[in-house]
Amino acid sequence: MPHDHDHFHHEGLSSSGHPYRQDNDTPLTYWQQMEIAVREILIEKDIITTAEIAAQIEAMDARSPAQGAAVVARAWSDPDFKARLLKDAAEASREMGFDIGPLKLIAMENTADTHNIIVCTLCSCYPRNLLGLPPDWYKTRAYRSRVVSEPRAVLREFGVELPQSTRIRVHDSTADMRYIVLPARPAGTEGLDQDALAQLVTRDSMIGTGLPRQPDLPRQAG
Amino acid sequence: MTDALEVRVKPMMLPGHIRTPAYLRGKTGVIERALGPFANPEQLAYGLKPEQKKLYRVRFTMAEIWGAAAENPDDTIDAEIYEHWLEKV
Numbered sequence: 001m002p003h004d005h006d007h008f009h010h011e012g013l014s015s016s017g018h019p020y021r022q023d024n025d026t027p028l029t030y031w032q033q034m035e036i037a038v039r040e041i042l043i044e045k046d047i048i049t050t051a052e053i054a055a056q057i058e059a060m061d062a063r064s065p066a067q068g069a070a071v072v073a074r075a076w077s078d079p080d081f082k083a084r085l086l087k088d089a090a091e092a093s094r095e096m097g098f099d100i101g102p103l104k105l106i107a108m109e110n111t112a113d114t115h116n117i118i119v120c121t122l123c124s125c126y127p128r129n130l131l132g133l134p135p136d137w138y139k140t141r142a143y144r145s146r147v148v149s150e151p152r153a154v155l156r157e158f159g160v161e162l163p164q165s166t167r168i169r170v171h172d173s174t175a176d177m178r179y180i181v182l183p184a185r186p187a188g189t190e191g192l193d194q195d196a197l198a199q200l201v202t203r204d205s206m207i208g209t210g211l212p213r214q215p216d217l218p219r220q221a222g
Numbered sequence: 223m224t225d226a227l228e229v230r231v232k233p234m235m236l237p238g239h240i241r242t243p244a245y246l247r248g249k250t251g252v253i254e255r256a257l258g259p260f261a262n263p264e265q266l267a268y269g270l271k272p273e274q275k276k277l278y279r280v281r282f283t284m285a286e287i288w289g290a291a292a293e294n295p296d297d298t299i300d301a302e303i304y305e306h307w308l309e310k311v
Contacts, residue, residue: 121243148245152293168297175241175277175302176260 059099063132067098068180069201071130073194075107076185089180093130100129106171109182110208114167117155117208118179119147125173127180131206138207148172158209181208189215227253228311229280231303239267242307246299250311251282254300262304276305 012020028036042048071093075082085092089105105127108116120126121144126134137143147154151168155161162168171179183205189197192215204210223229233248241263257279261272280303285295 121245122241148299149288149291150293151297164294168294169281170297170299172243172299172301174243175263175304177257177279177302 060128060133063129065131065201065203065206066198067093068127068131068203068206069198070194071096071098071180072182072201072206073197075182076189076197077194082182085182098130103127103129104177105130105180106177107180107182108169108171108208110184112184113165114169115155115162115208116169116171116179116181117147117151118171118173118181119144120173121145121148122172122174125178127178129178130180131203135203155209158204160209160211180206183212186212186214223253223256223276223278223305223308223310225253225255229253229278229303229308230311231280232307232309234307239264242303243301245287246280246282246301246303249282249286251280251286254279254281257302260304262306277302278305278308279303280308 014020039053043050071085071089074096075085075092081092081095084095085107086109089107090100090103092107093100093103093105108118110116118126119138124134124139126138128134143154148170151170152162155168173179183201185197186200189200192200196215200213200215202210202213205212228250229252230250231242231246231248235244235247255278257277259274260277262275263272265272279300281298281300283295284292284297284299287299
């Protein structure tokens, strides 16, 4: 491979084997400048403080799929809670003590014959207030366009092969609601408590691009 | 509009901030559930005082959206569509 291009050199790998990310010394985009301008005006006018902005970023970064996993594990263990979750997933999440702000959430249950998948074809709507920030691929045009036109092909790329008899329901978050998939509880987990069950619930299983871990298999890295 | 009612998404192609995806315009589905009134994002996006619009979850079959190209005609897509984009079939 000729080394006449200015990105990705084998010698430019980090100790974990990834190429170093380029320094971000390109000019700011229009919207980056706009964000900085609006932020500085709000601070100048004493409407918000830099500490409040930092605290809000920290609060968002502290949210993770572990919150959703706890919700799913409780629904697997507690039929009354599951009924409340399917009726109003936001209220059920608040009941567990999660600070999800004004999030409006619908839980879609996977069953023996139904598999649900979440997407936002228009932008990147995602239940951030419960699960944290979405994975990068969730925001790509490839995922957003393909999962509505060929969900089975997309699922196969995620390692999920479903029979034609399984009904796939894709949920496009086009407006005010956000979605979480309630995956089916894996077989062989009868003896597990909620903490152990939560360990089986992956982020992707709550988006619908994956299935929960099996209890007897070693946990995958990453 | 009530659950299971058949509705068509109006085939309007308007400029501006719109939450009705183009791939569903002109397509027919059934109301999966009513979600209640929400501030119209087409006005909110421009700082206008928004009207309250009823929002519905509408379920479309893959056969309706993609025709013969559908992977499985009976798989579905659900999307949230505002009342002013829907007409009864």
